[in-house]
Amino acid sequence: MSPNYEVISDFLDAEAFEPRALGEALADPVGREILIDFVVLRYAAQADDPVAPESRAHWRPSRLLFAAAAVLVALIGGYEVGHRQVGPDLTRPPAAARVVAVDWHSVPEESGR
Amino acid sequence: MTHVTSAPDAESLFAQYSGRLLRYLSRATGEREVARDLSQEVFLRVSRTAIPTAHENQLAGWLFKIARNVARDHHRQRRRRPETDLGPASEGTRDAQQEMALALKQALATLPDLDRDVFLLREVGGLSREEIATACELTPDAVRSRIHRARLELRAVLTGPINALRQARIRPLPHTRAPR
Numbered sequence: 001m002s003p004n005y006e007v008i009s010d011f012l013d014a015e016a017f018e019p020r021a022l023g024e025a026l027a028d029p030v031g032r033e034i035l036i037d038f039v040v041l042r043y044a045a046q047a048d049d050p051v052a053p054e055s056r057a058h059w060r061p062s063r064l065l066f067a068a069a070a071v072l073v074a075l076i077g078g079y080e081v082g083h084r085q086v087g088p089d090l091t092r093p094p095a096a097a098r099v100v101a102v103d104w105h106s107v108p109e110e111s112g113r
Numbered sequence: 114m115t116h117v118t119s120a121p122d123a124e125s126l127f128a129q130y131s132g133r134l135l136r137y138l139s140r141a142t143g144e145r146e147v148a149r150d151l152s153q154e155v156f157l158r159v160s161r162t163a164i165p166t167a168h169e170n171q172l173a174g175w176l177f178k179i180a181r182n183v184a185r186d187h188h189r190q191r192r193r194r195p196e197t198d199l200g201p202a203s204e205g206t207r208d209a210q211q212e213m214a215l216a217l218k219q220a221l222a223t224l225p226d227l228d229r230d231v232f233l234l235r236e237v238g239g240l241s242r243e244e245i246a247t248a249c250e251l252t253p254d255a256v257r258s259r260i261h262r263a264r265l266e267l268r269a270v271l272t273g274p275i276n277a278l279r280q281a282r283i284r285p286l287p288h289t290r291a292p293r
């Protein structure tokens with residue numbers, strides 16, 4: 001007579017079970033395989049679904065646009081902040097900001113120079 | 114040991130069960146975003162209903178009964194609308210766990226509704242047989258038989274993915290809960 005494998009479910013579910021019946025079920029190689037497979041099945045059912053292909057349908061174009069805009073803003077903002085925080089290069093003279101033209105011939109004689 | 118509770122408010126129920134409900138609805142619908150919406154719907158219905166004063170296990174059963182109804186309503190509405198079939202995810206990029214997740218999702222869809230619900234309430238919702246009996250209006254003995262049958266059927270259908278996962282290392286799951 002084949003053992004009653006339902007006791008394996010009882011054991012897994014932390015419900016009342018007869019140890020003798022569980023022993024008989026697990027003495028059988030099929031029973032042991034069932035126990036391992038049920039544990040794997042439980043693990044698979046409880047693990048977060050990493051695939052969920054249907055959930056990709058919820059990636060609407062508006063979400064993608066929003067994500068792209070957020071990345072762009074972050075990049076530009078990061079560049080600006082970095083640009084401002086870089087101090088002036090003290091090893092080189094500053095670039096000319098304006099050129100002052102002086103007409104030496106028009107300086108009056110009585111200025112004392 | 115069970116505790117007799119005074120009728121809790123919807124907020125405390127939400128705090129206690131939202132995670133388990135979300136996981137159950139996520140598996141029942143196969144879509145996490147939809148599950149979030151449905152879990153809100155469950156608590157909306159709860160907030161409009163007089164929450165019974167009951168043993169804690171009966172309260173969980175009562176709450177998941179509402180969740181089952183919400184999931185069933187969703188499936189009915191879904192059948193009226195055409196579905197977008199995106200096809201299988203790209204081959205060669207999935208590991209054993211991902212293969213199993215996809216295969217399990219498909220296998221669950223082939224189970225009779227009640228067997229699937231009983232299996233998910235036990236394995237994902239973490240309900241005891243007594244709680245499942247309340248949620249599904251069955252006797253605990255019927256729940257026992259259905260859980261075992263569902264496991265055997267899934268095992269038969271998922272031989273390949275189960276064997277692949279048996280070669281991997283299984284991490285402990287943080288939300289495994291022993292029934293009261």
